[in-house]
Amino acid sequence: MCVTCGCGGDHQHTHTHDDNHQHDAHDHHHANHDVVNLESEILAENNKFAAQNRSFFQAHQALAVNFLSSPGSGKTTLLEETIKLMSSTHPIYVIEGDQHTELDANRIRNAGAEAYQIQTGKACHLDGHMVGHALEHLVIKDNSFVFIENVGNLICPALFDLGEHAKVVLISVTEGEDKPLKYPDMFFGADLVIITKVDLLPYLKFDINACEANIRKINSKAKIFQVSASNGQGFEAWINWLHSAKAYLS
Numbered sequence: 001m002c003v004t005c006g007c008g009g010d011h012q013h014t015h016t017h018d019d020n021h022q023h024d025a026h027d028h029h030h031a032n033h034d035v036v037n038l039e040s041e042i043l044a045e046n047n048k049f050a051a052q053n054r055s056f057f058q059a060h061q062a063l064a065v066n067f068l069s070s071p072g073s074g075k076t077t078l079l080e081e082t083i084k085l086m087s088s089t090h091p092i093y094v095i096e097g098d099q100h101t102e103l104d105a106n107r108i109r110n111a112g113a114e115a116y117q118i119q120t121g122k123a124c125h126l127d128g129h130m131v132g133h134a135l136e137h138l139v140i141k142d143n144s145f146v147f148i149e150n151v152g153n154l155i156c157p158a159l160f161d162l163g164e165h166a167k168v169v170l171i172s173v174t175e176g177e178d179k180p181l182k183y184p185d186m187f188f189g190a191d192l193v194i195i196t197k198v199d200l201l202p203y204l205k206f207d208i209n210a211c212e213a214n215i216r217k218i219n220s221k222a223k224i225f226q227v228s229a230s231n232g233q234g235f236e237a238w239i240n241w242l243h244s245a246k247a248y249l250s
């Protein structure tokens with residue numbers, strides 16, 4: 001997680017070449033132990049905020065969905081098209097997570113939904129605390145949909161419960177069918193996996209059956225949809241899934 005990869009802001013520490021030479025096996029043992037303890041503390045703290053968010057969503061009967069993928073898989077585009085189809089009949093709010101910029105929140109506003117942008121700075125994932133703050137900036141109506149677009153990253157965001165009802169993991173056809181095997185934590189936690197940009201399949205060597213088989217090796221229960229935001233393929237199944245998940249709340 002971020003403690004290990006060094007992108008966690010407050011907990012960041014850097015190693016120099018000289019430092020590495022001075023470490024002996026004993027130091028490494030202690031360092032690893034400290035890292036494990038720190039990871040546990042961070043995740044335990046996160047879980048408290050996630051529980052608060054979960055209570056908030058439940059009190060408002062708001063379906064909260066956490067969208068996860070590598071950068072550029074099509075999270076914002078999927079949300080834009082979803083908002084265009086649903087926002088006239090359902091209140092939709094989007095919490096956007098990116099390291100920098102307000103670009104995705106602006107795209108969501110242009111598509112017709114309220115959005116709040118979290119800029120994570122050094123951190124490579126959203127956490128429960130950040131999402132709790134974002135919720136203070138949105139006046140969430142009852143019976144709504146709250147979509148949380150996580151920072152594009154297939155590793156760290158998998159570890160952080162945000163209090164969401166469902167995790168939707170996207171993988172685009174340009175990424176390679178091996179990604180579920182290389183980043184198993186992300187795919188293991190998914191309630192739904194959406195294979196995106198399927199309109200591009202005729203131009204690629206991507207083997208979609210192999211990709212689905214790889215997802216199944218990691219996660220035998222998640223639903224898998226094939227979707228294109230460019231030509232609308234798969235959107236009916238996706239929107240139906242959202243409504244079913246929402247109905248399950250009440």
Ligand SMILES: Nc1nc2c(ncn2[C@@H]2O[C@H](COP(=O)(O)OP(=O)(O)OP(=O)(O)O)[C@@H](O)[C@H]2O)c(=O)[nH]1
Pocket residue numbers: 069070071072073074075076077078104151152153196197198199200227228229230231
């Ligand atoms: N051909 C095709 N292109 C798509 C599709 N969905 C998204 N794209 C393109 O993929 C690129 C990235 O899409 P985004 O929606 O910004 O991806 P993202 O996952 O939100 O990216 P980050 O927020 O940076 O992680 C854009 O150029 C989109 O137009 C699709 O279904 N088909």
Ligand SMILES: [Mg+2]
Pocket residue numbers: 075076077104149
């Ligand atoms: Mg985006």
